[in-house]
Amino acid sequence: MNGKIIGAVIGVLALIIVANSIYIVKETERAVLLEFGRLSEPNIEPGLHFKIPMVQQVRKFDARVLTFDAPEERFLTLEKKGMMVDSFAKWRIQDVNTYYKATNGDEARAEQLLAQRINEGLRNQFAQRSLLEVVSGERDQLMIDLTNALNEFSNSSLGIEVVDVRVKRIDLPEDVSDSVFRRMTSEREREAREHRAKGREQAEVIQADADRQKAVIEAEAYRDSEYIRGEGDAQAAAIYASAYNKDREFYSFLRSLQAYKQTFSGRGDLLLVDPESEFFRYLNDPKGGGQ
Structure with a gap:
């Protein structure tokens, strides 16, 4: 019985040792092998590998292209105009040995060092260009120059390849934006007038x-x-x-009838006229005096 127990214990220990001796590096990973905390193998290829338990330790890192979102910073253009710039960078590990020595394998530390270089690079690039060139004309060239300048440092010092750097947004500072908005408002009001x-x-x-x-x-x-x-x-x-x-006589007769009608149309009218006057010519004699 005791022999069986001892055999079982030995078997379990053997399995533990074997399990701790085997490790796998994926295609999307880069790894280094440490021996008593010191770097023993700087660049382990993807696949199945063995190590000495308790003596050797494996550190794995993400080998894919990573995105670093830099904090918004204020930069001055060639005309000394302040701009608020929001940018991001795409990067990946190129030299595992240099990367581990520079950052101790800490991704946050790597991004912190990269952020300092991006900040400095953007500041230098903006200082060499006008506002119009930064916003429209030479933005692509600015990003290319900045990426090349960053790689000169990051490849040798950090073991990192900067794939691309892009500016997401360029804004005026809040105090400047208010004055620009007021000026635009006054211009629009002037145009409206x-x-x-x-x-x-x-x-x-x-x-x-x-x-x-x-x-x-x-x-x-x-x-x-x-x-x-x-x-x-x-x-x-x-x-x-x-x-x-x-017919002059008939015409005179007709005009006289019209005069009589208009004169005697009102019942309250009173007219004092000589009966022998010309007015009553046709009333006295229908033939008008005699023919």
Whole structure:
């Protein structure tokens, strides 16, 4: 019985030793082998490997492209204008030995050192360019120059390859933004006043033209109406004259009847006239005096 127990214990210990002696490095990882805390093997290839338990230790690192989001910083352009810049960097481990010695395998430490270099690089690049070049014209070239400059340092000092550096956002500082916003507002208000003044000027021109056209139309209409009225009066006079010449006595009789009708139309009218006067000519004699 004791022999079986001892055998089982030995078997378990053997399994533990074997399990602690085998390790696997994935394709997405880089690893170093430490022996009593000292670097023994600086670059272990992906695959199955063995180590001495309790003596050797394996440190693994992510070999994929990592993203570092740099904090927002204020930089000055060539014209000494302050800009708030928000950037990020893509990086990966290139030399495991240098990376471990420089950062002790601490990813946060690596990003801290990288952030200092990015900050310094952006500051230098912005100081060499104007605001227009930074915002539009030379931003791509700025990123290329910054990436190349960072790699000159990070490859040899940190064992890191900077794949790319990009600026996410460029803003004016809050105090400058307020003044720019106020200036833009005043400019827009000035433009609005100019547009309104031009609109009022055009409205006055249109109104004056409309008034002129109205006056011309009314004058022409009055002229035409007077012309037509004159022609009507002339035709009426000609008709009256023609009718009068055909039968003057009948025409006088008709005019007298119209005068009688208008004179005696009101019941309360009182008229004092000599019965022998010309007014009662046809009342006294239907033939008008005698023929």
